[in-house]
Amino acid sequence: MKRPNIIVIMTDDHAAHSMSCYGSKINTTPHLDRIANEGMRFDNCFCTNAICAPSRAVILTGKHSHVNGVRTLDDHFDSSQNTFVTELKKAGYSTAMIGKWHLGQEEKNWPRGFDYWTIFPGQGDYFDPVMNEMGENKVFEGYATDIVTDQSINWLKERENNQPFCLLCYHKAPHRPWQPDDKHKDMYKDVDIPIPTTFDDNYENRSEAAKRAKMRIVEDMNSNDLKIETPANILEVGNAIPTNNEGDYARKTNRLRIPMPDDLEGYTFTTRDGEEVKFDSLEELKNWKYQRYIKDYLRCVASVDDNVGRLLDYLKEEDLDQETIVIYTSDQGFFLGDHGWFDKRFMYEESLRMPLLVKYPEKIKEGLSTEQMVLNLDFAPTLLDFAGVAIPEDMQGKSFRRVLEEKEEEEFREDMYYRYWMHLAHHGVAAHYGIRTKKYKLIYYYGEALGTAGSIDDSTEPEWEFFDLVKDPCEMYNRYEDEAYSDVIKELKQRLIQLKDEAGDKDKL
Numbered sequence: 320m321k322r323p324n325i326i327v328i329m330t331d332d333h334a335a336h337s338m339s340c341y342g343s344k345i346n347t348t349p350h351l352d353r354i355a356n357e358g359m360r361f362d363n364c365f366c367t368n369a370i371c372a373p374s375r376a377v378i379l380t381g382k383h384s385h386v387n388g389v390r391t392l393d394d395h396f397d398s399s400q401n402t403f404v405t406e407l408k409k410a411g412y413s414t415a416m417i418g419k420w421h422l423g424q425e426e427k428n429w430p431r432g433f434d435y436w437t438i439f440p441g442q443g444d445y446f447d448p449v450m451n452e453m454g455e456n457k458v459f460e461g462y463a464t465d466i467v468t469d470q471s472i473n474w475l476k477e478r479e480n481n482q483p484f485c486l487l488c489y490h491k492a493p494h495r496p497w498q499p500d501d502k503h504k505d506m507y508k509d510v511d512i513p514i515p516t517t518f519d520d521n522y523e524n525r526s527e528a529a530k531r532a533k534m535r536i537v538e539d540m541n542s543n544d545l546k547i548e549t550p551a552n553i554l555e556v557g558n559a560i561p562t563n564n565e566g567d568y569a570r571k572t573n574r575l576r577i578p579m580p581d582d583l584e585g586y587t588f589t590t591r592d593g594e595e596v597k598f599d600s601l602e603e604l605k606n607w608k609y610q611r612y613i614k615d616y617l618r619c620v621a622s623v624d625d626n627v628g629r630l631l632d633y634l635k636e637e638d639l640d641q642e643t644i645v646i647y648t649s650d651q652g653f654f655l656g657d658h659g660w661f662d663k664r665f666m667y668e669e670s671l672r673m674p675l676l677v678k679y680p681e682k683i684k685e686g687l688s689t690e691q692m693v694l695n696l697d698f699a700p701t702l703l704d705f706a707g708v709a710i711p712e713d714m715q716g717k718s719f720r721r722v723l724e725e726k727e728e729e730e731f732r733e734d735m736y737y738r739y740w741m742h743l744a745h746h747g748v749a750a751h752y753g754i755r756t757k758k759y760k761l762i763y764y765y766g767e768a769l770g771t772a773g774s775i776d777d778s779t780e781p782e783w784e785f786f787d788l789v790k791d792p793c794e795m796y797n798r799y800e801d802e803a804y805s806d807v808i809k810e811l812k813q814r815l816i817q818l819k820d821e822a823g824d825k826d827k828l
């Protein structure tokens with residue numbers, strides 16, 4: 320059997336609703352759309368834990384967070400464990416990892432199973448980033464998204480031609496602090512980006528967890544987010560305890576927010592371009608903050624889109640595109656002003672849903688889309704399946720190759736198990752677990768931090784949320800107390816216990 324080449328392009332925090340192939344109302348992504356047009360778009364791809372490092376570890380290992388050991392941002396990846404890449408390498412693939420690894424900075428956390436790797440230490444910088452190339456730190460001049468693409472293309476040029484390859488091209492963008500390159504810095508300058516319908520959500524019919532979260536664009540953005548000179552009256556938000564690791568400084572500055580004014584008299588910002596901004600109404604101020612955030616986010620996405628185009632062009636020029644599986648995804652979704660928020664973590668739709676586009680012209684038809692539910696847990700077994708490599712028995716995900724080849728007649732997954740561990744650690748989001756089916760979602764905020772490094776010894780009242788996703792797709796009404804759903808909720812609770820058990824999550828909660 321001829322074995323396919325594999326390229327996984329992954330971005331950080333890129334929500335599907337900012338891609339035109341997913342019907343974005345706020346931007347266009349012509350090159351990402353090429354992957355969708357030449358292959359399959361997944362409309363229900365979800366992550367099992369909507370936070371960066373944990374989702375990355377799930378993708379590599381095909382195992383849930385509590386099994387691969389990366390439950391939180393403070394759990395670093397034990398690279399001695401097998402991943403889909405170590406299996407491909409054993410089977411003779413040439414392998415490379417370029418870009419954002421984000422799974423720990425010590426040698427025991429470095430990529431394993433790769434012929435070549437170069438990674439940002441930690442989060443990485445947008446401009447002139449330091450990269451750890453096979454154990455040696457070097458500065459690379461330029462913009463991170465361009466650099467990761469250049470290095471990916473260079474590696475493809477220099478690889479051994481007689482072997483199939485697997486390249487992980489993992490971008491930093493569009494992660495906070497959303498710094499666009501010069502080429503895109505004036506994009507959207509004279510336009511207003513539409514505001515999402517749930518932007519003014521007041522969390523009235525929802526959990527205390529939703530009300531408590533400190534990720535509101537209006538109230539919780541800091542001067543780095545808004546690219547303004549730091550005013551004198553900044554406040555600290557969230558209640559994370561400082562840790563001594565590399566993320567400490569970033570997390571501390573992330574918690575400094577600019578309070579909303581009681582009245583607008585004399586209230587101004589000076590932008591880092593030296594412009595003084597005044598506001599006539601609170602509505603105007605709210606809109607200004609949203610525009611400031613979303614435009615920079617979308618500018619970072621535009622650079623990703625251009626660079627994906629470059630990589631696709633290279634594959635075509637080299638006549639590699641027919642025999643190469645190209646995947647585009649992101650480690651989780653993101654709130655783009657939805658519910659008034661930025662950030663992720665919650666099991667709500669915008670952060671739970673991952674973009675997933677897959678093309679492989681030899682085996683997958685053009686222009687397909689599917690509503691089948693697949694998970695980040697399933698990527699590793701799917702890729703091994705296409706490569707004709709045995710799927711290790713301890714991988715918990717399952718191959719969705721038959722979905723891609725349009726041979727799957729059953730529901731691939733009826734439901735999924737989700738868990739977020741970092742209780743109140745960042746943005747004040749409470750730990751929770753839950754179940755999502757095609758129609759419903761049940762979330763349990765269990766109210767405490769359990770063995771979670773970097774989290775705090777604090778507790779909140781446990782609480783439940785239930786959403787009817789058909790009637791309430793924006794998740795604005797918690798129907799947990801609604802009698803009409805009591806039987807449904809009872810069944811979901813039973814199934815949730817079963818899914819938790821099947822996932823091997825033994826915490827008694």
Ligand code: CA
Nearest residue numbers: 331332371650
């Ligand atoms: Ca992320």
